[in-house]
Amino acid sequence: MNTINLDYISANPLLPEVQDAMIEAIKKNHGNPSSPHQLGEQATEVLDQARVKVARLINCASPQEVVFTSSGTESINHAIKGIALAKAGKGKHIITSNIEHNAVLKSLRRLMKMDYRVTSVSVNEYGLVNPDDIAKAVTDETILVTIMHGNNEIGTIQPIKEIARITREKGILFHSDAVASVGVMPVDVQDLGVDLLSLSSNQFNGPSGVGGLYIRRGVSPLPLIDGGAQEDGRRAGTENLIGIIGMGVAADIAFRERESRSEHARKLKERLIRGLKESIEDIIINGHPEFSLPNLVSVSIRYIEGESIVLMLDEKKIAVSTRSACASGALRASHVLLSIGREYADAQGTLVISFGRDTKESDIDRFLEVLKEAVEFLRNMSPLYKKAKAG
Amino acid sequence: MYSEVVMDHFKNPRNVGEMKDADGIGEVGNPVCGDMMNIYIKVKNDRIEDIKFLTFGCGAAIAVSSMLTEMAKGKTIEDARKITNKSVAEALEGLPKNKLHCSNLGADALQLAIKDYEDKKAGKVKTPPKVEDKHEHTKGDTCRCPYCDTDLGEAMEFCSNCGKEINSSH
Numbered sequence: 001m002n003t004i005n006l007d008y009i010s011a012n013p014l015l016p017e018v019q020d021a022m023i024e025a026i027k028k029n030h031g032n033p034s035s036p037h038q039l040g041e042q043a044t045e046v047l048d049q050a051r052v053k054v055a056r057l058i059n060c061a062s063p064q065e066v067v068f069t070s071s072g073t074e075s076i077n078h079a080i081k082g083i084a085l086a087k088a089g090k091g092k093h094i095i096t097s098n099i100e101h102n103a104v105l106k107s108l109r110r111l112m113k114m115d116y117r118v119t120s121v122s123v124n125e126y127g128l129v130n131p132d133d134i135a136k137a138v139t140d141e142t143i144l145v146t147i148m149h150g151n152n153e154i155g156t157i158q159p160i161k162e163i164a165r166i167t168r169e170k171g172i173l174f175h176s177d178a179v180a181s182v183g184v185m186p187v188d189v190q191d192l193g194v195d196l197l198s199l200s201s202n203q204f205n206g207p208s209g210v211g212g213l214y215i216r217r218g219v220s221p222l223p224l225i226d227g228g229a230q231e232d233g234r235r236a237g238t239e240n241l242i243g244i245i246g247m248g249v250a251a252d253i254a255f256r257e258r259e260s261r262s263e264h265a266r267k268l269k270e271r272l273i274r275g276l277k278e279s280i281e282d283i284i285i286n287g288h289p290e291f292s293l294p295n296l297v298s299v300s301i302r303y304i305e306g307e308s309i310v311l312m313l314d315e316k317k318i319a320v321s322t323r324s325a326c327a328s329g330a331l332r333a334s335h336v337l338l339s340i341g342r343e344y345a346d347a348q349g350t351l352v353i354s355f356g357r358d359t360k361e362s363d364i365d366r367f368l369e370v371l372k373e374a375v376e377f378l379r380n381m382s383p384l385y386k387k388a389k390a391g
Numbered sequence: 392m393y394s395e396v397v398m399d400h401f402k403n404p405r406n407v408g409e410m411k412d413a414d415g416i417g418e419v420g421n422p423v424c425g426d427m428m429n430i431y432i433k434v435k436n437d438r439i440e441d442i443k444f445l446t447f448g449c450g451a452a453i454a455v456s457s458m459l460t461e462m463a464k465g466k467t468i469e470d471a472r473k474i475t476n477k478s479v480a481e482a483l484e485g486l487p488k489n490k491l492h493c494s495n496l497g498a499d500a501l502q503l504a505i506k507d508y509e510d511k512k513a514g515k516v517k518t519p520p521k522v523e524d525k526h527e528h529t530k531g532d533t534c535r536c537p538y539c540d541t542d543l544g545e546a547m548e549f550c551s552n553c554g555k556e557i558n559s560s561h
């Protein structure tokens with residue numbers, strides 16, 4: 001039996017069309033897009049085609065608004081540090097939220113060591129940012145607001161449009177980390193009203209090691225990587241053409257399937273949540289019941305620890321992710337779960353189940369069956385469970 | 392990630408359960424850092440006649456608990472005292488570096504259970520055994536986990552073991 005992958009958020013499988021395009025590209029030996037000869041020109045053409053496809057996926061006004069990077073993490077670093085450095089003359093204040101990805105948090109911590117000031121707004125029990133809190137946090141020194149679109153741990157989708165209205169009105173730039181949502185659900189940069197938006201190829205079945213940064217025309221973050229004039233001088237270094245070709249094909253398919261893909265995921269999500277509630281006692285479904293990524297469910301299974309659940313499932317060839325401190329190597333519970341009010345012990349017992357276009361209903365059913373056994377096994381040896389049940 | 396011995400003890404843990412009439416109980420850990428262990432011992436003629444455990448924790452924590460109970464079962468108190476974190480980790484054919492604190496927890500729980508037994512025997516009033524939750528720096532300026540000696544990093548907001556806010560106790 002093949003492993004059932006319910007950990008898409010960690011790694012999406014590459015689509016066969018993407019694999020084929022990349023293998024063909026490897027065999028073809030493309031030139032360097034920066035070269036003036038025919039080989040170079042052909043490479044430029046291929047690069048531009050991929051850019052058009054990625055731009056269409058997020059509805060850019062022009063393909064030139066997409067910069068290819070090495071990852072969602074690089075895109076986020078580029079957006080935040082690039083704007084901070086470019087706008088330092090105007091001010092050194094940045095606004096974010098308590099539940100951002102580490103790429104955002106650590107970029108901001110780095111800037112704080114360079115005398116930037118950061119305000120981090122809290123979220124409610126569903127993980128939602130209140131746009132009024134952003135408006136209240138704005139000062140004359142504020143240069144950037146960075147709030148993620150879909151949360152990679154609990155799935156909550158932030159009110160990006162409302163926040164963008166505030167930043168537009170106040171003349172502040174707005175970046176959104178949309179790594180977990182682009183390709184999973186329709187994302188339209190013009191409709192959202194953001195100035196910068198980070199995305200990753202692997203989240204929509206493209207290769208990892210390639211990402212994209214949307215930079216609205218007229219916005220100029222300083223480059224993170226200096227060197228040649230690639231990417232219109234915004235990101236130096238010879239392009240990862242093979243990866244970018246794969247990303248382009250994946251973006252094209254994600255665009256065509258944008259409605260069906262999220263509809264398929266939403267049905268699986270409903271089935272999964274219903275099954276969890278029916279089969280296991282003492283669980284908490286995290287995140288917003290409505291404003292949420294369709295392909296991800298976060299569940300805190302009380303009285304047991306996440307890594308041991310993952311190991312039990314792995315024995316039965318099912319891959320899921322956990323946010324427990326033990327598994328992360330960070331020796332601390334997830335800041336996202338603590339921010340929405342989970343107790344430490346409940347945060348430790350949290351699983352993130354994520355899926356995609358090739359996940360079947362039978363995969364969800366099999367997972368529920370195996371999980372129920374694992375939970376019973378682990379609760380039987382849990383001092384927290386015995387204590388709770390003894391009253 | 393884990394050795395075959397660890398996986399065997401994780402999948403088929405020995406001596407699981409609560410002991411209602413235990414002669415000694417050792418409780419260690421904290422859900423904040425992800426694991427809690429309770430060790431129960433039954434002592435007869437100065438020998439650990441029976442031993443049980445309940446553990447909330449990762450695969451390593453469960454395997455450590457199971458291996459520890461196997462090692463201690465049937466031993467005299469004196470010999471059981473010699474069981475260390477190192478000997479448990481060795482019997483498990485090694486643990487990943489970031490999981491060494493699990494073996495420390497296990498050894499601590501056993502020693503606390505023995506102490507609890509001896510205190511009771513000596514007629515001392517039973518006080519719940521508890522790991523001291525002080526937060527101190529053992530090496531230089533960086534914050535290290537008191538159990539595994541891991542550098543907790545610049546941005547730790549609370550100690551992974553005692554759960555105290557680092558800002559408030561620094």
